[in-house]
Amino acid sequence: MAVIDVKNVIKAFGKTKAVNDVSFEVHKGRIFGLLGPNGAGKTTTIRMINHILNPDSGEITINGQQASPETQRMIGYMPEERGLYKKMKVMDQLLYLTQLKGMSASEAKKAINYWLDRFDASDWKKKEVSELSKGMSQKIQFIATIAHDPDIYIFDEPFSGLDPINSETLKEIIIELRENGKTILFSTHRMEQVEQMCDDICLFNQGEAVLTGKLREIKASFGKNTINLEFEGDGAFLDQLEDVRINNRSTNFAEIRVLNGQNMQDILKLAMEHAEIHKFERIQPTLNEIFISTVGEDNLKKAEIQ
Amino acid sequence: MSFHKIWLVLKREYLTRVKSKGFIIATALTPLALVALVGILVFVNITDAEVEKQxxxxxxxxxxxxxxxxxxxxxxxxxxxxxxxxxxxxxxxxxxxxxxxxxxxxxxxxxxxxxxxxxxxxxxxxxxxxxxxxxxxxxxxxxxxxxxxxxxxxxxTRTGLEAIKLTEEGESEDNTVAASMVGFALGFMIFMGIFIYGSVLMRGVIEEKTNRIVEVIASSVKPIELMYGKLFGVLGMAVTQFGIWIAFYIGLSLAAAPVAAMIMQAQMESMPEEAAEATASSFDPSSLEQLAIDPSIFLYFLLFFIVGFLIYSAIFAAIGAAVENEQDSQQFMFPVAVPIMLGYFFNVRVMESPDSALSIFTSLFPLTAPINMVTRIATTEVPLLQIILSLVLMVLTFFGIMWLAAKIYRVGILMYGKKPSFKELGKWIKQS
Missing domain, CATH: 3.40.190.10 (Periplasmic binding protein-like II)
Known part of the structure; x- marks a missing residue:
C-alpha cells in the first residue's frame, strides 16, 4: 500500500487550474521528488497532502486514511515559506509546535532535548529566535519539523535559502531518515538535487503530472541519447550542428542531446576537425533534459529551470 | 474542531502576551497615571485660587x-x-x-x-x-x-432640585450626574478596548504571516481553530488587564475619600487659618465617595466588552489575514471604524437621554450595543429583557461575522504578494 496516494486530484483557484487531474503514489522507505518550475502546482499539491487545502475533486490518502487532522500528525512538514515566532524562546516555541502535532508535553520535551543535543543547540533553549543567526534558526526549523517523529516527511523546496552547511546537514538527515524506514517527499525546481537523492520522481508542468516513476527506469528508458563533450579550442563548430539540443555549454564543455537519430560519429568527426577532443561520452540524458523533452520546449517557462 | 488545539493556541497567545514587558508596564502605569491625574485634580482644587484681577x-x-x-x-x-x-x-x-x-x-x-x-x-x-x-x-x-x-x-431665591431615587430597597440619594459620567466612561473604555485589543490581535495575525510561520501552524491546526485560539487568547489578556484595573479602581474608590481627607488635613495645617476655611468649604472629601461604582455594573461592562470584542476582533483577524503589513490594513478598517465610531458618537446622546428611542435602538443594535448598552445600564434602569435581547443579538452577530471572517482568514493567511481588493475578498469568501 502506498504511504501517500494521490488520485485524480483537481484544485482550481478561480479560473486557473493549479492542479489538474494529478495522480501519483509515494512508497514506504523511499525518497520521492516532486519536480517542476515555479507555479507548476507543486506547493498546492503538497498543501493538499498536508490537509491545508482541500482538493476540488479526487482523493488523497495517507496510510490509507483520507487526509484529515489525524493524518496531519503522521507528517512532518517544512513549507517553502517557513519561519518561527521571533519573540518566543526556542524551547517554548518547539514545545508549542510539537504539541500542536499531538505530542504530550513530556514526550515533546524529551524529543526536543534529543534533537537539540544532536544539533549542538542545547544552549539556545532560553534564547529568543530573534537572537539566533540565520543558520541557527534553520536548525530550529528542522527540529520543529521532525521532533514529533512522524512516518512521513514533506519538504517544500527545502534547500532554498539554506546555507551550504545546513543544506548538507539536511541531505544527511533525509538519507538517514530513509534508512530508518521513513518516507520522504520533497519538491524542488533544482534538478541536480533530485538526481543525487531521489528514488522516485513526479514531473509537474502547468498543473499536470507529465512524468511519474522510478528515477532510474525513467532515465534508462530515454537511452544513451546524449553526448558529454569536453574539448579545447574554438567552440563555434557547435553552432553548425543540426538536430541537436545543447543544454549545458561552456567554453570547453557541452552536453549535446541528439535528436532524430542523427549519427553520433558525425558529430565526433565535426568536433575533431575544429577542436582537440578531451572526452567524448555517450550518456543517459540529465533530468533537466528529460524534463525539456517531455514537456516540449514550447511549453516550458525556460527561465525557471536551472 | 479540536478544543485541545484551540486551547494550545489560546494558551500561547495569552501567556506570551501577559508575560511581555509591554503588558506589565501598560497594566501598571495606566492606574498610576490615573492616580496621578486624580491627585493633580484634587491638588489643583485645593490650592489653586484664581489670581486676583484688578x-x-x-x-x-x-x-x-x-x-x-x-x-x-x-x-x-x-x-x-x-x-x-x-x-x-x-x-x-x-x-x-x-x-x-x-x-x-x-x-x-x-x-x-x-x-x-x-x-x-x-x-x-x-x-x-x-x-x-x-x-x-x-x-x-x-x-x-x-x-x-x-x-x-x-x-x-434660587430654587434647586433634590432628586431622590425610589427603588425596591427604599429611597436613596440619587447621583445621576456621577452615574452618567461613569456610564460614559465605561462606554468609552469599551470603545477604546475594542480598538486597542483588536489591533493587538490584528498585529498578531499579520506577524504570523510576515514571520512565515503560519503555514507550519496550518499543517497542524485548522485555520478556524487557530482563529478561535487567537481571539480568545487576546480576549483573555484584555480581560486580565481590565480585571486588574477594575480591582485597582474599586480599591482606590474605597480609599479615595479618607486619603483625600488626610491630604487636606495636612494642607490646611500649613495654611493660614482663613485660607484653610475657604479651602474646606470649596472641596468636600466625602464627595469622592461618589467614585464608588456598583460592582454589578463592572460585570455588565466585562460581559459587553467580551461579546463586543469578539464581534469586532473577528473582523480584525480577517483584515490581518488579508494584508501583509499594518499600513495596508488601513483601507479595510472602515467595516470596523464606521459602526464603532457611530456607537461612540451616539454615546453622548445615550448618556444624556438614556431612555430615548435612539438610545434603545443603539443599545440593541449589535454593532453599537457593546458601547451604548453599558452606558445605558450605568445611567438608567434598563429592563432585563432588553439586556438579554441585546446580548442574544450580539452573540448571533458574532457567529455570523465569524463565519464570514473565517473564510477570509483561511484563504488570506496563505496568500502572499499583492494586497487584495474588496472584490478579491469576495472571491475568497465564495472560494472556501
Whole structure:
C-alpha cells in the first residue's frame, strides 16, 4: 500500500487550474521528488497532502486514511515559506509546535532535548529566535519539523535559502531518515538535487503530472541519447550542428542531446576537425533534459529551470 | 474542531502576551497615571485660587462701586477721578487688568456695560465680573423702585432640585450626574478596548504571516481553530488587564475619600487659618465617595466588552489575514471604524437621554450595543429583557461575522504578494 496516494486530484483557484487531474503514489522507505518550475502546482499539491487545502475533486490518502487532522500528525512538514515566532524562546516555541502535532508535553520535551543535543543547540533553549543567526534558526526549523517523529516527511523546496552547511546537514538527515524506514517527499525546481537523492520522481508542468516513476527506469528508458563533450579550442563548430539540443555549454564543455537519430560519429568527426577532443561520452540524458523533452520546449517557462 | 488545539493556541497567545514587558508596564502605569491625574485634580482644587484681577471702576452713578466692593473687596478699584485715556494707558502698561465706565444709563435704560481689558483671565473671569455687575445693578434698580424686602428676597431665591431615587430597597440619594459620567466612561473604555485589543490581535495575525510561520501552524491546526485560539487568547489578556484595573479602581474608590481627607488635613495645617476655611468649604472629601461604582455594573461592562470584542476582533483577524503589513490594513478598517465610531458618537446622546428611542435602538443594535448598552445600564434602569435581547443579538452577530471572517482568514493567511481588493475578498469568501 502506498504511504501517500494521490488520485485524480483537481484544485482550481478561480479560473486557473493549479492542479489538474494529478495522480501519483509515494512508497514506504523511499525518497520521492516532486519536480517542476515555479507555479507548476507543486506547493498546492503538497498543501493538499498536508490537509491545508482541500482538493476540488479526487482523493488523497495517507496510510490509507483520507487526509484529515489525524493524518496531519503522521507528517512532518517544512513549507517553502517557513519561519518561527521571533519573540518566543526556542524551547517554548518547539514545545508549542510539537504539541500542536499531538505530542504530550513530556514526550515533546524529551524529543526536543534529543534533537537539540544532536544539533549542538542545547544552549539556545532560553534564547529568543530573534537572537539566533540565520543558520541557527534553520536548525530550529528542522527540529520543529521532525521532533514529533512522524512516518512521513514533506519538504517544500527545502534547500532554498539554506546555507551550504545546513543544506548538507539536511541531505544527511533525509538519507538517514530513509534508512530508518521513513518516507520522504520533497519538491524542488533544482534538478541536480533530485538526481543525487531521489528514488522516485513526479514531473509537474502547468498543473499536470507529465512524468511519474522510478528515477532510474525513467532515465534508462530515454537511452544513451546524449553526448558529454569536453574539448579545447574554438567552440563555434557547435553552432553548425543540426538536430541537436545543447543544454549545458561552456567554453570547453557541452552536453549535446541528439535528436532524430542523427549519427553520433558525425558529430565526433565535426568536433575533431575544429577542436582537440578531451572526452567524448555517450550518456543517459540529465533530468533537466528529460524534463525539456517531455514537456516540449514550447511549453516550458525556460527561465525557471536551472 | 479540536478544543485541545484551540486551547494550545489560546494558551500561547495569552501567556506570551501577559508575560511581555509591554503588558506589565501598560497594566501598571495606566492606574498610576490615573492616580496621578486624580491627585493633580484634587491638588489643583485645593490650592489653586484664581489670581486676583484688578478692575478699575469709573463710577458716574455714585452707588455701584460701593455695592461692588461689598461683593468682592479686592477686585474692584475706584478710578472715577481718572480720565478714560489714562485708564487705557494703565491697562496697556498692565497696572490694572481692565476698567469699566458705569453711567446712569446702565441703571435707567438697562444699557450693557463695557469692560475694556487686557485680554487675560478667560471666560471664568468675564462671567464672574458679569454676574457681579448683574447683581449690583439689579439691587440698585430694585431699591430705586422702592420694592419691598419680600419682593427682593423673591429675586434672590434660587430654587434647586433634590432628586431622590425610589427603588425596591427604599429611597436613596440619587447621583445621576456621577452615574452618567461613569456610564460614559465605561462606554468609552469599551470603545477604546475594542480598538486597542483588536489591533493587538490584528498585529498578531499579520506577524504570523510576515514571520512565515503560519503555514507550519496550518499543517497542524485548522485555520478556524487557530482563529478561535487567537481571539480568545487576546480576549483573555484584555480581560486580565481590565480585571486588574477594575480591582485597582474599586480599591482606590474605597480609599479615595479618607486619603483625600488626610491630604487636606495636612494642607490646611500649613495654611493660614482663613485660607484653610475657604479651602474646606470649596472641596468636600466625602464627595469622592461618589467614585464608588456598583460592582454589578463592572460585570455588565466585562460581559459587553467580551461579546463586543469578539464581534469586532473577528473582523480584525480577517483584515490581518488579508494584508501583509499594518499600513495596508488601513483601507479595510472602515467595516470596523464606521459602526464603532457611530456607537461612540451616539454615546453622548445615550448618556444624556438614556431612555430615548435612539438610545434603545443603539443599545440593541449589535454593532453599537457593546458601547451604548453599558452606558445605558450605568445611567438608567434598563429592563432585563432588553439586556438579554441585546446580548442574544450580539452573540448571533458574532457567529455570523465569524463565519464570514473565517473564510477570509483561511484563504488570506496563505496568500502572499499583492494586497487584495474588496472584490478579491469576495472571491475568497465564495472560494472556501
Amino acid at each position: 478692575i478699575g471702576i469709573s463710577d458716574n452713578t455714585g452707588v455701584l462701586y460701593d455695592r461692588l466692593t461689598e461683593i468682592n473687596e479686592t477686585r474692584y478699584l475706584d478710578v472715577s477721578n481718572l480720565s478714560e485715556d489714562s485708564l487705557r494707558s494703565q491697562v496697556l502698561s498692565e497696572d490694572i487688568d481692565g476698567f469699566i465706565v458705569l453711567d446712569d444709563s446702565v441703571l435707567t435704560y438697562g444699557k450693557t456695560p463695557v469692560m475694556i481689558y487686557g485680554g487675560s483671565g478667560g471666560i471664568g473671569f468675564i462671567s464672574s465680573v458679569r454676574s457681579d455687575l448683574r447683581d449690583v445693578i439689579r439691587e440698585e434698580r430694585l431699591s430705586r423702585e422702592n420694592v419691598s424686602e419680600d419682593v427682593r428676597n423673591i429675586f434672590e
